[in-house]
Amino acid sequence: MTDESPLDLGEPPQPAKAEAYRVLARKYRPKTFSELIGQDAMVTTLGNAIKRDRLAHAFLLTGVRGVGKTSTARLIAKALNCIGPDGQGGPTIDPCGVCEPCRAISEGRHIDVIEMDAASHTGIDDVREIIEASRYAAVSARYKIYIIDEVHMLSKAAFNGLLKTLEEPPSHVKFLFATTEVHKVPVTVLSRCQRFDLRRIPADLLAEHFAHVVEAEGVTAEPEALALVARAAEGSARDGLSILDQAIAHADIEGGGVRADMVRAMLGLSDRGAIRELFGLLLKGEGQGALKALRAQYDLGVDPQAVLKTLLETVHAVTLTKLGTAPQPGQSGEEVRDLEEWAAALSFPALHRLWQLLLKGHDEVARAAMPIESCEMALLRVIHASQLPDPGDLARRLASGEMPAAAAPVQAPAPAVPSAPVAQAEPEPPALPADLPAMVQMLQDRNRFALAEEVRSIVRLREYDAPKIEFAAARALPYDFLRELGAALREITGVNWQVRAVEGEGQPTLREQGESEAAAEKAAVMASPLVAAAMDAFPDAELVGWKRSRSN
Structure with missing residues (x-):
């Protein structure tokens, strides 16, 4: 080794950085129109428009979350700007995915495809920037494309500022709008766009798609588990992939593949x-x-x-x-x-x-x-x-003259010879409950538990003279309370009741009376010498219950 050529070992070898995990919803975004599931009608319309060179200057994509609105906008941008592997291609419904425009758009770095989130750029100043920039030709692409997500969140001034440019944009500019709430987009904007309503993705298509995803991920999954995920997604591919991501992670912990019982437990679904x-x-x-x-x-x-x-x-x-x-x-x-x-x-x-x-x-x-x-x-x-008879069957039997034996009126045979009229005993009226507690007990005995509890909690009695009740309500009456109570009392007793709710004050409700009696009884227990002495000896003690003596 000489001074002129010192030994240079360079940088020590560095461990390879682990690639950051990409969630399934991003990893399996559609890269071509053929991968866009459940939107065949839209793909056909766009394909025909491209073939016939009848492209609109503005597209509006609407639908529920996760059906592919933003992904479709990017696919349209690729389709319009694709130049093919040889660099000589034109707009196509099947972009190659390998040319520089396709790759740049997929990676979100193309200078002529501008994505803007209207939720964070709502004002007129943001729209002015778009209007000013749209005057200049595209730098390297065939079209300069503006993708505005959640467009319904633009302000009224921003929409108005965009109208003129939207109606007569330069030939090199295309607008792609996406929204989940199309009803909030002004009609003046809707009329200037070609609208595509992306449909909810059927559960069977989602389950089939998820089967391909788990296969690509090297994970096994029960068909029923995938069907549960697809139903829980409610037509949204993104929601379904997020749920599937969680299910796969859960399966790794439990061992084995994605099972239906595991997905059910994860989603909180009942068996x-x-x-x-x-x-x-x-x-x-x-x-x-x-x-x-x-x-x-x-x-x-x-x-x-x-x-x-x-x-x-x-x-x-x-x-x-x-x-x-x-x-x-x-x-x-x-x-x-x-x-x-x-x-x-x-x-x-x-x-x-x-x-x-x-x-x-x-x-x-x-x-x-x-x-x-x-x-x-x-x-x-x-x-x-x-357990009640079918109303339709009862109506038919009444119309035909049939009646149950218990309900059919018994008629005495006509006498053979004239005779003095025989006075028949009048049927005894049904026993009516003597007071409000008895009425509540009657409702409970006939399995009207919910109605009985509402009466105990709501009715502040002003007048009770069966079959008449007049009361003030302790709180807002439930829907149809008066009708349901009157119908139940009429059905049980066979008598029409007058049930009225009036303004003003009334007696405490049965629940309030019970609480007052319990409070008074507790106060009496606490005041007894034995309990008072115990509480003095143990200041932190608490009375949690008591039993009344039979002698009292």
Whole structure:
């Protein structure tokens, strides 16, 4: 080694940097129109427009989240600016993806394709910049393209400033707008754009797409699991891929592939087999069994509202089966058999009544202070209604002259010879409850638990003279409370009741009376010498309960 040539070992070798993980929603964005699922009509229209050189100067893409609006805008930009692998190509519905414009647009670095988020650039000044820049020709591309996402968030002044340029833009400029709320876009803007409504992606197409994704990721997945993910996505490819990403990560922790039971637990969905069992118990009128099955789901962490939602889906599926609709993707053979059995046993009126009862219960649980208790009351109401005769059948029997034996009036045979009229005893009037507590007990005895609880909590009595009730309401009356209470009392007693709510004050509600009595009793217990001495000896003690002596 000489002084003229010192030994230079250079930089020490560096470990290769791990490539940052890209979420599935970004990794599997469509790169060509053939990869854009569920939007065949739009692709056909765009392809024909490009072939015939009938390109609009502005496109408006609308649809729910995750159906591919921004991805479609980028594909249109590639299609209009693609020059082919040899650099001699023109606009095409099948961009090559290898030329410099295609690669630059895919990577978001093309100088002539400008993306702007209208949510953060809402003002007239932002639009002025676009108007000024649009006067200059494209630097390296065939067209200068402006992609404005969530365009509905532009201000009124910004929209007005854009109108003239939007109607008569320079020949080298194209505008691509994307929005989820097209109704907020002014009509003056809509009339200057070619509009494409991107559809929700059907669940079967999403499940098929997710199958290709898990295969590419080297992950196994049950078809039912993919169907659950597709249904949870509600037509959004991006939402579905995000859920699938989470399911794959969960599967890595648990070991094995993506399983349906794991996806169900991850999404907080109730087990469909358990829901079918609950639905069967409701149809059989087994109240205790139904409540036990509901509590089992609740103990597993399933939200009561989710249980009612799945029951509604079951009623809907039975109705579709009765209409002869083909089974949905992801339905097991056992589920299909159960649906066919229920469809054969239930009439359309019965299914419609079930739907209305469960829908009302779902709405009640959504705003209830005690969701699980409200859900139990809703299921008991379904069971009670299932035991009632079909109104249509009763109407037909009345029209034909048929009556149940218990309801048919008994007539004495006509005497053979004239005789003095025989006075018949008048039927005794039904026993009416003597007071409000007795009326509440009567409602409970007839399984009207929810209505009885509302009476206890709401009715501040002003006058009770059965069959007449006049009261002031302790709080806002539930919808149809007066009608439901009057109908229930008439059905139970056979007498028409007058139920009135008036302004002013009334007696405390039964619930308030019970709370006052409990408070007074607690105060008496606390004042007793023995308890007072105990509280003095143990200042931090708390009275959590007491039992009244029989001698008192």
